[in-house]
Structure formats: C-alpha cells, structure tokens
Amino acid sequence: MRSVDAEMAPQGLGRPITVEQGSFPETVWSEQVAWIDKIPRVVAMAGLLLTVLLIWWAVHHFEIVSRIILPSPAEVGSDIILVGRNILTGNYMLAALWMTTKEVLWGFGFAIAIGFSLGVLVGETSFGERAVLPYLVAIDTMPKVAFAPLFLAWLGFGIASKVALAAFIATFPIVVGTAAGLHAADENARMLFRTLGASRWQTLVRMKIPTGLPQIFTGLKIGAVGVMAGAITAEFLGGGKGFGELIRVAASQLQTPRVFSLILYLSVLGFLLFWSVVLIERKLVFWHRASVTGVDDRR
Amino acid sequence: MMQNAKPLAEQTVGHHLARPVYQLRNVSKSYAFGKIRALDPVDLDLREGSFSSVIGPSGCGKSTLLKIMAGVTPPSGGSVILDGKPVLGARREIGMMYQQATLFPWMTVLDNVLLPISIRDGKAAAKARHNDAQALLELVGLKGFEKVYPRQLSGGMAQRTSICRMLITEPQVLLLDEPFSALDELARDFMNIELQRICLSQNATAFLITHSIPEAVLLSDDVYIMSPRPGTFLEVVRIELPRPRTLEMMTTATFGEYVRYIRSRLDEGGVTA
Ligand SMILES: Nc1ncnc2c1ncn2[C@@H]1O[C@H](COP(=O)(O)OP(=O)(O)O)[C@@H](O)[C@H]1O
Ligand SMILES: [Mg+2]
Numbered sequence: 001m002r003s004v005d006a007e008m009a010p011q012g013l014g015r016p017i018t019v020e021q022g023s024f025p026e027t028v029w030s031e032q033v034a035w036i037d038k039i040p041r042v043v044a045m046a047g048l049l050l051t052v053l054l055i056w057w058a059v060h061h062f063e064i065v066s067r068i069i070l071p072s073p074a075e076v077g078s079d080i081i082l083v084g085r086n087i088l089t090g091n092y093m094l095a096a097l098w099m100t101t102k103e104v105l106w107g108f109g110f111a112i113a114i115g116f117s118l119g120v121l122v123g124e125t126s127f128g129e130r131a132v133l134p135y136l137v138a139i140d141t142m143p144k145v146a147f148a149p150l151f152l153a154w155l156g157f158g159i160a161s162k163v164a165l166a167a168f169i170a171t172f173p174i175v176v177g178t179a180a181g182l183h184a185a186d187e188n189a190r191m192l193f194r195t196l197g198a199s200r201w202q203t204l205v206r207m208k209i210p211t212g213l214p215q216i217f218t219g220l221k222i223g224a225v226g227v228m229a230g231a232i233t234a235e236f237l238g239g240g241k242g243f244g245e246l247i248r249v250a251a252s253q254l255q256t257p258r259v260f261s262l263i264l265y266l267s268v269l270g271f272l273l274f275w276s277v278v279l280i281e282r283k284l285v286f287w288h289r290a291s292v293t294g295v296d297d298r299r
Numbered sequence: 300m301m302q303n304a305k306p307l308a309e310q311t312v313g314h315h316l317a318r319p320v321y322q323l324r325n326v327s328k329s330y331a332f333g334k335i336r337a338l339d340p341v342d343l344d345l346r347e348g349s350f351s352s353v354i355g356p357s358g359c360g361k362s363t364l365l366k367i368m369a370g371v372t373p374p375s376g377g378s379v380i381l382d383g384k385p386v387l388g389a390r391r392e393i394g395m396m397y398q399q400a401t402l403f404p405w406m407t408v409l410d411n412v413l414l415p416i417s418i419r420d421g422k423a424a425a426k427a428r429h430n431d432a433q434a435l436l437e438l439v440g441l442k443g444f445e446k447v448y449p450r451q452l453s454g455g456m457a458q459r460t461s462i463c464r465m466l467i468t469e470p471q472v473l474l475l476d477e478p479f480s481a482l483d484e485l486a487r488d489f490m491n492i493e494l495q496r497i498c499l500s501q502n503a504t505a506f507l508i509t510h511s512i513p514e515a516v517l518l519s520d521d522v523y524i525m526s527p528r529p530g531t532f533l534e535v536v537r538i539e540l541p542r543p544r545t546l547e548m549m550t551t552a553t554f555g556e557y558v559r560y561i562r563s564r565l566d567e568g569g570v571t572a
Binding site (some may be wrong): 029186189191192193195196197198202206207209217263285286287288 | 397
C-alpha cells in the first residue's frame with residue numbers, strides 16, 4: 001500500500017486533445033415556434049382589429065342584435081370624423097374635452113400629492129403603518145364611486161366634485177405603491193447607510209425613494225387609470241360641461257354611434273395621460289425598464 | 300533555512316505588540332427579548348495593522364458581532380471600544396463591506412464610490428474628492444469605468460467598486476463580512492491578494508468573516524474559531540507565514556498544516572461540512 005503523502009510526479013499534464021476520427025452527421029437544429037407566434041406584431045394587431053370589425057359588421061348586417069343598440073362600423077366611422085372636426089375646429093366638444101382634461105389633471109395632481117405624502121407616512125413611520133394603514137385598507141376595499149353623491153352634496157355640481165372623486169380613486173394605489181417602494185430597499189443598503197451615519201432624511205431621499213421608484217410608478221400608472229374613471233363617473237352623476245356629460249346625453253337619446261366615437265376620443269385622453277407617466281418613468285427610472293403592459297415576454 | 304524563517308516570522312509577531320485599535324469585552328447579543336441567544340460573551344483585541352479572521356458555522360453570530368462592532372446594532376451586554384472611545388453608533392474610522400456589492404443602480408460607478416463622502420460631508424466635499432475616487436478605481440483596475448452604471452459591471456467589478464467605496468473614507472478599520480464569497484474562485488484569489496496589498500499599504504486593521512479556511516489562513520495574522528450558535532470564540536490560531544502572502548504559499552506543507560488544524564478544531568466544535 002502506498003501512502004498518499006508519498007512524493008509522486010503527477011501524470012497526464014499538458015496532453016493534446018485527441019478524439020476518434022470519423023464522419024459525424026451535422027446536428028444543427030432549430031426550436032419549434034408555433035405559426036401563430038411567428039406573425040409580425042403589426043400584422044397580428046391589424047389582423048385582430050380587422051377580425052373584430054368584421055364580426056361587428058356581420059352582427060350589424062344580419063341584425064343579430066337591434067340596429068339601434070349596435071350601429072354599423074361605417075356609421076361609427078363617419079361619426080368619429082364628425083366629432084374629430086368639431087374638436088379640431090374648437091367647437092363645443094373641444095370645450096367639453098378640455099373641461100374633462102382639467103378635472104383629470106387636477107385630480108391626478110391632488111392624488112399624487114396626497115398619495116405620496118400618505119405613502120411616506122405609512123411606509124416610513126411605524127405610527128403610519130400601525131395606525132393609518134388599517135384605515136386606508138378598509139376604505140380601499142369599499143367601492144369608491146359610492147362616495148360620488150357625497151362629493152356632489154359637499155362640493156356642488158361644478159368642477160370641484162369631479163376633481164375630488166377623481167383624486168379620491170387615484171390616491172389609494174399611489175399610497176400603496178409609495179409605501180411598498182419605501183420597503184423595497186434591502187437589508188444591506190439600509191446597513192450601508194447606517195454605517196455611514198446617514199440621517200433619516202438622507203436615507204429616505206437618497207436611498208429609499210430612489211429604490212422604490214419602480215413601485216411608486218406602478219402606483220402612479222394604476223392611479224392614472226383611476227383618475228379617468230373618477231372624473232367620468234362624477235360627470236355622469238353630477239352633470240357639468242365635460243365629455244362624460246356629452247356621452248350621457250348621447251346615450252339617453254339613443255345616439256349610439258356618437259357614444260362610441262366620444263368614448264374613442266376619451267380613451268385618447270386616458271392613453272396620453274398613461275403614456276406621459278410611462279415616459280417620465282423611463283426617463284427617471286432608467287435603470288429599471290418596466291414593461292408597459294405589466295406582462296414580460298417570457299412564455 | 301531556519302535562520303531565514305525567523306526574522307520573517309517576527310514581522311507578523313510585530314502586530315501583536317502594536318496598539319490595540321478595537322477592544323471588545325464581554326460583548327453579547329440576544330434577540331427576541333432574550334429568547335434567541337445569537338452571541339455569547341466575546342473578548343477581543345484587534346491591534347493596529349493586524350489582519351484577523353473569524354471562521355465558524357452559519358448562524359453562529361459572526362454577522363451579529365460585526366454589526367455590533369460597526370455600531371449598527373447595540374449589544375445586549377459588554378463594551379466595545381474603538382480608538383479609546385466607546386462605540387455608540389456609526390463611526391468614521393470604520394469601512395465596511397458585505398457579500399453583496401450593494402451598489403445603487405441610479406448612480407455611476409464614480410458616484411457610488413463617492414457616496415460615503417457625499418452622505419457624511421455633503422455633495423461639494425464629494426466633488427472635491429473626484430480625483431481620489433478615480434485613483435482608487437484605477438488601483439483596482441476599473442479605470443475608464445467611472446461613468447458606467449452598475450448594471451453593466453460583472454460581479455467581480457461590482458465588488459471592486461464597493462472596495463473603493465469602502466476605501467474612499469480612508470478607514471482605519473475594515474470590517475468585512477464574507478466580501479468575496481459570491482465570487483468565483485479565480486476572482487476571489489485575485490481579490491484577496493488585492494485586499495492584502497491595500498491593507499499593508501495603508502496599515503489598516505482588518506477583521507474578516509469568512510467561510511473559507513484557506514482564505515482565512517492566506518490573509519490573517521490571527522484566525523478566531525467560533526462555536527455554533529450561540530457563538531463565542533473557542534481559540535485563536537496565529538498564522539506565522541511571512542508577508543506579503545502569495546497564492547503560491549497555499550500549496551506549501553505549512554499552509555496545509557494550518558488548514559488541517561483549523562478544520563479539525565471546527566469539527567470538534569460541532570461543525571460538519
Ligand atoms: N434581527 C434578528 N432578529 C432575530 N434573530 C436574529 C436577527 N439577526 C440574526 N438573528 C439570529 O442570530 C443568529 C446569528 O445570526 P448571524 O449573526 O447572521 O450569523 P452568521 O453571520 O454567523 O451566519 C442566527 O441564528 C440568526 O437567526
Ligand atoms: Mg453572516
């Protein structure tokens with residue numbers, strides 16, 4: 001038996017690589033992708049739209065539902081042009097759109113200010129988390145549009161009640177996003193700031209808020225959707241001079257093509273608001289690219 | 300041969316005569332109102348310019364000990380003295396590093412390095428130290444990466460950046476919690492040699508937590524062996540290998556003896572790999 005410690009010159013150093021000679025078949029292969037996933041994006045989206053329009057047209061053409069309820073795509077199309085002209089020539093519809101825009105922007109502004117402040121209170125202080133958060137969660141579980149009559153009673157039928165409901169709905173996701181964001185920093189980052197003797201303010205502003213920006217923006221994007229819903233709901237219930245009122249009047253007169261085209265222009269407003277938030281996020285949170293739809297491209 | 304070894308050994312012995320920088324007496328810690336004993340009473344003197352390591356099983360309280368030394372966590376009992384003054388919070392003499400580089404993605408490499416200055420002394424002071432930060436980055440081989448954002452760095456580069464961030468404040472004491480254990484072995488060896496060079500050139504006192512016995516032997520003057528939770532020091536092994544240490548030393552018989560001895564002591568302490 002040989003001791004392991006015995007000095008032994010190592011064998012097998014620096015050998016060239018030798019393999020068996022012979023002919024081998026090429027084994028380059030490709031992964032299977034279903035044909036439906038190979039369709040280019042533009043074609044896929046256009047195709048889907050055309051299909052929906054076709055079904056719509058068929059339902060209208062064969063009168064599967066009453067023509068009063070469902071106008072034809074062509075009727076809606078010509079009304080879209082009509083409404084577009086009205087808006088572009090600065091007619092009363094532009095005034096209505098501007099009114100709704102003002103409600104939405106004011107509502108969003110208040111929601112950001114209040115939501116961010118409450119979010120910091122909840123996310124940063126133990127008092128906020130233990131005393132304030134339970135109430136916020138309780139209110140958040142209520143259907144918030146139910147508060148609309150209350151805002152109308154308190155603030156009247158002018159712009160204030162619309163701004164209030166819009167802000168009210170959008171505040172909660174911003175609170176939650178901000179509070180969650182402030183909790184996102186990991187233990188190491190906190191410890192680093194503590195070892196540097198950073199003040200609470202420094203830790204908040206220079207570490208916790210930047211770390212939490214992705215969550216904060218998630219809250220803002222949900223808020224941007226909510227603020228539109230709030231403003232339109234308040235207009236439906238409280239009248240006024242906004243786009244929601246135009247929709248309500250058109251629907252009550254069974255002008256369904258008009259309802260459809262007004263909704264389309266309203267959604268442009270919502271789209272612009274949402275995308276402004278996304279663009280600011282991309283600029284500000286450049287290190288973290290969130291997908292706009294919230295769905296990543298893995299399957 | 301023997302005559303040659305003697306003065307080299309004395310080089311390291313020298314540290315044991317130097318002034319104590321850190322002094323811990325009876326330092327202990329329990330969590331959950333005394334229900335979890337994380338650290339049993341520990342005594343420790345760290346002398347100026349010395350390099351000490353702690354090795355012990357997971358959860359034995361190594362990180363807890365380091366946090367107490369750094370003034371980040373209060374001890375449940377005992378006294379921690381740094382430079383003759385009790386540690387009651389964060390101290391400027393200390394530089395710290397952990398397993399994660401913890402760089403902030405919204406700051407460039409240069410701004411990450413300057414963060415400690417900017418937190419402690421303000422942005423103007425940080426700006427004034429631009430050149431120092433640049434020199435440090437050059438020292439660790441990151442010249443040209445000043446304006447790069449951390450997501451473009453490899454794990455090793457990120458850790459090197461975090462070394463610079465630790466060094467920018469010119470700390471007297473380096474507290475290192477498994478700083479390179481997330482790196483692959485090649486990068487880790489390289490970083491260890493770098494670390495030694497930095498410590499020797501700045502006469503810094505270093506205290507390293509590690510899971511690797513060879514790493515502890517390679518870098519340390521003293522290796523403290525810790526018992527399982529609640530941890531305390533079982534013994535200290537004095538490594539009398541000459542400085543500067545080289546990677547080649549790791550293949551020598553003496554080195555192997557140190558490693559074997561420490562492993563056997565850890566096994567006796569109830570630690571099994
Ligand atoms: N904040 C804490 N609260 C409660 N227990 C903790 C806390 N931090 C650490 N511990 C416990 O203390 C023990 C020592 O932890 P730690 O110092 O991290 O060990 P190590 O670094 O040696 O792996 C562990 O059992 C851990 O669960
Ligand atoms: Mg640890």
